[in-house]
Amino acid sequence: MNRDPVIQRKTQISYKTEEKTVLRGYNLSDLAEEGYTFCDALFVLYQSRIPTENEEKMLEYEMAEFLEHSMSPSAAAAICTMGGRPQLPAAVAAGIMTFGSAHGPGAAHGYMMNKYLERARVEGKSPKEMGKILVDEYMDAGRPVMGLGQPQHIHGDPRAVPTHKKHQELLGGGVYLELQLAIEETFNSRRVQEGKRTLAVNMIGAGNTALAELGFSPNAAWAIGCIVRGFSCACHAIENMKRGRAWMASTEEKMIQMLDLSMIVYDGIPDRPVPAQGEREEYARKELEKGEYKRWAL
Amino acid sequence: MGAIEREPFKWHSTVSYKIIDKIVTRGYDTTELVEKGYGLADVIFINFQARIPLVKETKMLNYLMILCLEDGLSTPAGLSRFVAKGHTFVTQSVGASILAFGNAYGAFQAYGRMLDKYLSRAGKEGKSLDEMAEILVKENNGSPTLGVSNLMLKDPAAKRVFARAESLDVAGKYIDFQKRIVKAAQKASKEPVDLDMLGAIGATMFDLGFSPESTWAIIAITRSFGCGAHAIEEEEREPRVLFGAALTPKANYEGTPDRPVPPLKDRNKIVRPATSKTLEEWKKNFEEMKKLKGSGFTLVEEIEDPRKLPKVKK
Numbered sequence: 001m002n003r004d005p006v007i008q009r010k011t012q013i014s015y016k017t018e019e020k021t022v023l024r025g026y027n028l029s030d031l032a033e034e035g036y037t038f039c040d041a042l043f044v045l046y047q048s049r050i051p052t053e054n055e056e057k058m059l060e061y062e063m064a065e066f067l068e069h070s071m072s073p074s075a076a077a078a079i080c081t082m083g084g085r086p087q088l089p090a091a092v093a094a095g096i097m098t099f100g101s102a103h104g105p106g107a108a109h110g111y112m113m114n115k116y117l118e119r120a121r122v123e124g125k126s127p128k129e130m131g132k133i134l135v136d137e138y139m140d141a142g143r144p145v146m147g148l149g150q151p152q153h154i155h156g157d158p159r160a161v162p163t164h165k166k167h168q169e170l171l172g173g174g175v176y177l178e179l180q181l182a183i184e185e186t187f188n189s190r191r192v193q194e195g196k197r198t199l200a201v202n203m204i205g206a207g208n209t210a211l212a213e214l215g216f217s218p219n220a221a222w223a224i225g226c227i228v229r230g231f232s233c234a235c236h237a238i239e240n241m242k243r244g245r246a247w248m249a250s251t252e253e254k255m256i257q258m259l260d261l262s263m264i265v266y267d268g269i270p271d272r273p274v275p276a277q278g279e280r281e282e283y284a285r286k287e288l289e290k291g292e293y294k295r296w297a298l
Numbered sequence: 299m300g301a302i303e304r305e306p307f308k309w310h311s312t313v314s315y316k317i318i319d320k321i322v323t324r325g326y327d328t329t330e331l332v333e334k335g336y337g338l339a340d341v342i343f344i345n346f347q348a349r350i351p352l353v354k355e356t357k358m359l360n361y362l363m364i365l366c367l368e369d370g371l372s373t374p375a376g377l378s379r380f381v382a383k384g385h386t387f388v389t390q391s392v393g394a395s396i397l398a399f400g401n402a403y404g405a406f407q408a409y410g411r412m413l414d415k416y417l418s419r420a421g422k423e424g425k426s427l428d429e430m431a432e433i434l435v436k437e438n439n440g441s442p443t444l445g446v447s448n449l450m451l452k453d454p455a456a457k458r459v460f461a462r463a464e465s466l467d468v469a470g471k472y473i474d475f476q477k478r479i480v481k482a483a484q485k486a487s488k489e490p491v492d493l494d495m496l497g498a499i500g501a502t503m504f505d506l507g508f509s510p511e512s513t514w515a516i517i518a519i520t521r522s523f524g525c526g527a528h529a530i531e532e533e534e535r536e537p538r539v540l541f542g543a544a545l546t547p548k549a550n551y552e553g554t555p556d557r558p559v560p561p562l563k564d565r566n567k568i569v570r571p572a573t574s575k576t577l578e579e580w581k582k583n584f585e586e587m588k589k590l591k592g593s594g595f596t597l598v599e600e601i602e603d604p605r606k607l608p609k610v611k612k
Contacts, residue, residue: 001447003449005370005371005372006371006372006376007371007376007379008371009371009379009536011531012531013368013527013528013531014368014370014524016368016371016372017453018451019453021365021368021369021455023367023368028365028367028368028455029365029453029455029458032361032458033361033462035357037337037338037339037364038520039337039338040364041367045367045523046526061337063338064328064336064338064341065332067323067328067338067341067342068314068341068345069314069321070313070315070321070322070323087400088515089396089397089515090397092396092518092519093394093396093397096396096519097389097390098389100387100389107388152318153316153318154318158329159321159328159329166333219388219529220526220527223388223389223523223526224526226389227519227522227523227526228338230396230519231342231345231515232313232314234346234512234516234519235313235345235512235515236313236314237515238512238515242511243312254305255306255307256304256305256306256307257307258307260307263307
């Protein structure tokens with residue numbers, strides 16, 4: 001059997017021989033034998049270090065909490081993908097790939113925090129002072145401030161404030177938490193002044209702040225956050241595979257299915273005849289001239 | 299046709315729900331779970347099996363997940379790195395890594411279904427597990443899903459999994475059966491073979507109560523955490539690849555020699571249609587196409603014979 005690497009690369013992450021698999025210098029099997037947890041191993045993977053007990057507890061807390069979020073874009077994508085009955089990994093991958101600039105924008109929040117913390121350092125300001133500057137800059141520009149508000153949990157994400165508290169309890173705070181709390185305070189003060197309702201911290205604001213405090217880079221934090229959701233996406237996809245109907249369009253179900261034809265609302269161009277090939281050039285030229293199609297072009 | 303009154307669409311789930319103020323999986327408020335000290339592996343049990351695991355089960359799952367976190371520059375890491383070369387979101391890279399799991403690499407679903415099939419047959423046919431293990435090995439000779447291979451002859455990690463499962467007292471019928479399969483495979487093979495990671499991790503996951511499908515997904519996802527680091531390292535250390543940049547040397551090309559493109563007006567004189575009018579012609583075309591690599595004609599997926607399937611009552 002050919003056991004050559006799939007691609008040739010120099011890597012600082014791991015090596016694998018016939019005798020052992022080594023991650024950042026540690027034999028993986030020895031790590032497991034010693035009783036370390038999976039969360040410990042994630043610190044080794046992304047930071048090349050064994051974490052403190054409290055750091056491990058914080059990551060356990062956050063990942064266990066973030067794993068399931070019921071119907072969000074990720075679970076919906078996994079279920080919809082499974083509706084076509086591909087192999088299960090396709091549905092799981094689809095769930096994870098929904099994480100972008102709106103759903104769990106973890107990396108962007110991390111980059112924002114790092115940028116402003118660096119500015120605080122260079123300008124001789126505290127994270128708290130820089131939090132106010134950050135909010136003012138974003139709000140003055142009419143831009144949303146990441147980490148606040150959630151479309152479903154309109155009274156605040158129930159996981160977010162407990163995560164902040166656990167962060168304080170286990171890690172004793174830190175520059176990221178100080179910055180994030182200042183962002184929340186300034187943001188909502190301005191909202192109140194402007195006669196708007198306050199927006200509570202969401203799981204990006206709370207969870208990503210904790211991951212940053214734990215030493216994970218923005219991308220590593222994002223990977224951890226979105227992959228852990230993959231577990232529940234798999235569960236939802238398997239439920240559809242084992243208990244649901246493929247296609248999700250059957251008219252025999254008592255409940256109208258997600259892809260039932262009645263779910264379609266078409267408000268595009270009214271039905272129109274297809275021009276014969278002999279009329280095509282003239283027809284196409286007129287369409288270009290009129291430009292009406294631009295209203296619909298995407 | 300008259301309109302039929304039907305309930306509007308709603309998401310139905312036995313896995314979880316959320317309302318404005320809480321998220322609930324299998325009846326447990328997720329924040330309450332973590333506040334009371336339950337961890338990642340515990341919640342995986344709850345999510346997939348709707349039960350709080352014993353502490354020893356959580357320990358075993360953590361053990362397995364650590365082993366699956368990294369596998370060097372294998373296919374998932376390769377895929378993850380390839381996607382990262384396009385300067386994509388890290389979510390795309392890790393998602394791609396999961397797609398590497400199929401019916402050969404990390405074939406936990408296929409492996410689990412095979413074990414269930416032969417365990418069931420042992421009961422129905424009144425055969426001992428040792429006899430059934432021998433039948434399994436004989437009928438699946440050369441399969442990548444035996445859980446036995448020459449991959450772990452020098453690395454003790456696979457055998458340590460079973461030893462740990464036994465010391466934690468979580469080993470059950472699957473580990474027992476897999477050990478018999480190993481013995482049967484060793485007896486049948488001229489080359490040295492032993493328990494591999496598919497067999498060690500798969501059998502232990504099934505003894506922990508996870509289904510073949512759940513196991514497949516959980517292990518693939520676990521591996522993708524490692525692939526996140528590979529994607530990030532690729533971005534940090536390797537150049538990006540632009541559309542159209544990668545060349546394929548002609549020395550690597552083994553296809554039809556260079557040839558002129560025929561004038562469009564002549565195509566009906568030159569081109570041979572694929573349509574077969576007789577079965578003999580069809581067979582001949584089929585065999586001819588097998589010589590064209592990349593056409594897919596040499597690949598055959600096993601389709602179940604409906605005559606051999608149990609009848610489903612309507």
